[in-house]
Structure formats: C-alpha cells, structure tokens
Amino acid sequence: MTKVIADITMSLDGFVTGPDPDxxxxxxxxxxxxxxxxxxxxxxxxxxxxxxxxxxGAVVMGRRLFDIIDGPGGWNDDVGYGAxxxxxxxxxxxxxxxxxxxxxxxxxFTFVTDGIAPAIEQARSAARDKNAVIMGGGDVIAQALAxxxxxxxxxxVSPIVLGTGTPLFHGAGRIELRQVxxxxxxxxxxxxxxxx
Amino acid sequence: MTKVIADITMSLDGFVTGPDPDxxxxxxxxxxxxxxxxxxxxxxxxxxxxxxxxxxGAVVMGRRLFDIIDGPGGWNDDVGYGAxxxxxxxxxxxxxxxxxxxxxxxxxFTFVTDGIAPAIEQARSAARDKNAVIMGGGDVIAQALAxxxxxxxxxxVSPIVLGTGTPLFHGAGRIELRQVxxxxxxxxxxxxxxxx
Numbered sequence: 001m002t003k004v005i006a007d008i009t010m011s012l013d014g015f016v017t018g019p020d021p022d023x024x025x026x027x028x029x030x031x032x033x034x035x036x037x038x039x040x041x042x043x044x045x046x047x048x049x050x051x052x053x054x055x056x057g058a059v060v061m062g063r064r065l066f067d068i069i070d071g072p073g074g075w076n077d078d079v080g081y082g083a084x085x086x087x088x089x090x091x092x093x094x095x096x097x098x099x100x101x102x103x104x105x106x107x108x109f110t111f112v113t114d115g116i117a118p119a120i121e122q123a124r125s126a127a128r129d130k131n132a133v134i135m136g137g138g139d140v141i142a143q144a145l146a147x148x149x150x151x152x153x154x155x156x157v158s159p160i161v162l163g164t165g166t167p168l169f170h171g172a173g174r175i176e177l178r179q180v181x182x183x184x185x186x187x188x189x190x191x192x193x194x195x196x
Numbered sequence: 197m198t199k200v201i202a203d204i205t206m207s208l209d210g211f212v213t214g215p216d217p218d219x220x221x222x223x224x225x226x227x228x229x230x231x232x233x234x235x236x237x238x239x240x241x242x243x244x245x246x247x248x249x250x251x252x253g254a255v256v257m258g259r260r261l262f263d264i265i266d267g268p269g270g271w272n273d274d275v276g277y278g279a280x281x282x283x284x285x286x287x288x289x290x291x292x293x294x295x296x297x298x299x300x301x302x303x304x305f306t307f308v309t310d311g312i313a314p315a316i317e318q319a320r321s322a323a324r325d326k327n328a329v330i331m332g333g334g335d336v337i338a339q340a341l342a343x344x345x346x347x348x349x350x351x352x353v354s355p356i357v358l359g360t361g362t363p364l365f366h367g368a369g370r371i372e373l374r375q376v377x378x379x380x381x382x383x384x385x386x387x388x389x390x391x392x
Binding site: 012013014030033145155157159160161162163168169172173174175176177178179182184186187188189191193196 | 208209210226229341351353355356357358359364365368369370371372373374375378380382383384385387389392
C-alpha cells in the first residue's frame, strides 16, 4: 500500500535550510550541519538512508530543489539518488514550466505544471507497491500538508538551532500527529509521525 | 556540579503554547496536547517528570508563567511542584516588580527585578549540588540562550504542529548543540542537548 511520505531534515527550530539558499549553497548560509547525519558513520544513520531509498518508489520535489540538485553543486556520482543507490525512482518536479535543458540526463524527471496534488498523484501511481516521497523543499511539503496530501512525516532532526532560514511548516496550519517511530543516532533524531 | 537546564515542552514546530495564552488558558487555544505526556501512564514519561523534579534544586521562570501558575487554573494539590513531589525547590521569578499578593503561599518564591542573569545566578547558588532549571516561558528561555546562560536544553517534543503560538527560539540566534540523550515514550520524544 503506497504511502505519501514527506521526508526531510530540519533544525531543532524547524528550518530546512539556513538563510539565503542559492544554487551553489542549497542549505543556505551555515546550513551544512543539517545534513551531517547523512555523511556520518553511525549505522543508524546509514540505515535511515538505505531504508528511505529502498522504500522510495517515486519522488516529488519543488522546482527550487530541482535546480539545486541539477546545479553545479548538486547530485553527482557520490551523492544523491542514482549514485550508490540500489534503485533510481522516477522524479516528479512541481514547476510552472519545464526547464529547457538539464544536467542530470541519466535520471527520470517529469515536470508537473498543474500543481502539487497532480504531482503527488502521479508519484503515487508510479511508486507501485513502494512509497511516494516528497523530499522538499519546505514550501512544497507545507503545501502538501495543508492540502491533506501527506500520510507520514519522516523528519531527521539535527542538533542545531538556526534561528533563520527556510521554515518547514510555514502555512501548514495545525496538524495533530501520531508518533510511530523514533530512531536515535549519535548525530540526529529520526522521527516518524502519521497524520492523525 | 550545578547545570543550568532549560526544560520545556514544545510542538514539533517549536511552539510552547498555542495562540492567545491567558491566565486561565496557559497553553493558549488548543495547546493542551502539548502536555499530554505529563499526564500519560507511560513509565518513560513518568520517569521524565520524576527525574526532572529530583534533580531540580532551584527553578527560574518568567512573570507571565508565574501569573499562570499562581492563577486560578494553575498549580494545586495535584499539579505542579509541591503537589505530589518529593521536594519543593526555591523559585526565582524574573519580573519588573513583585506582585502585591499571591495564592501559592506554601511555595518559596523570590521575585528578581534586575534581569534574567541575576535570576539564574541566584538559582544556581540556591540549587547547591542539584540543577537550576529554567522552566519558561519561551521568551525567558530564548533570552537565556541568547545570553549564553544555558548549559543544557531538555525538550519534550509533542506530536503536534501548532502553526502559531508562543515560539521557543525567537531571538535566541544560532546555537550549535550536542545531542546527549533521547528518551522515547508513546506520547512524546524527550531530547537533551548540550550547548556546543
């Protein structure tokens, strides 16, 4: 049974990037500690990455996140889906218009121009018996939450207060959750909630 | 060795109350789920309450929080320090001026009118070999964090996104943390961080 899972890293104060993210600095100014867990040697962290990839049948992202991933500092042979991963899911990018060209030709990108709901629906179909994962940015996840399109929230909470940056929950409204799993590593707390 | 510990419950999106908190509704509108863990039967939650109380040699709070605690819906024979607790620590209330009278005569309140730093210093002395605990509100903890007066952050993260209310970290700035303990109950995730 396919679930729609929002899966993202946030600071303890709810930011998914530091201030002023741009194409070369996707995590913004000083936001690098957010993703320390993804590069740690802790088996709990490695397991989070592996399980997330294995269960991911399709991925939804926003256009700004795509531009970062496809940009010069983005995914390469060592980082990102298609690198050392077991599978390469199809990606659905929510955008006003498709880009004229892209760097990452080897990955399967579909540009969805009629909104977040159709993008999630296409991802759900494409995911077959795996999950459809919304990987960000914060605004896309907040929109999906506000529209009631998310089944589970899978957050990697990094030990930093950023104070400013891109908030995860801005505009998402009030959401009651059920805490279903917490995995603790030396670098982060990985929490899974179902929308109640 | 006395530590200064900020100990408070927050929503997943970093609010310590819902909107419009007042004397009779200290958690604001719809903020009650924040404190569900404190009334749960889960032994992990009970242990959090017991350990926090046992290790607490003195307590710092802001004036608004004092007014709620001392108000008609505040602490009584069943809820709060002095109720079923093993000890009654001295309390230090950060305020512009001491109240003319108070309801909770049986507890030891000192009203500190020269700021958060002297209040914490008095609490640290009074705590002897136990900890000085800043229990809120959010603004007092944020001020103490911004001033570098906090050794540990002990947060009870409740499974709810409030969307609005009293933020915990507003004005605290950027703070790098070291995750030192995580306890998981059925109702909340209890995280302890040291200021890095």
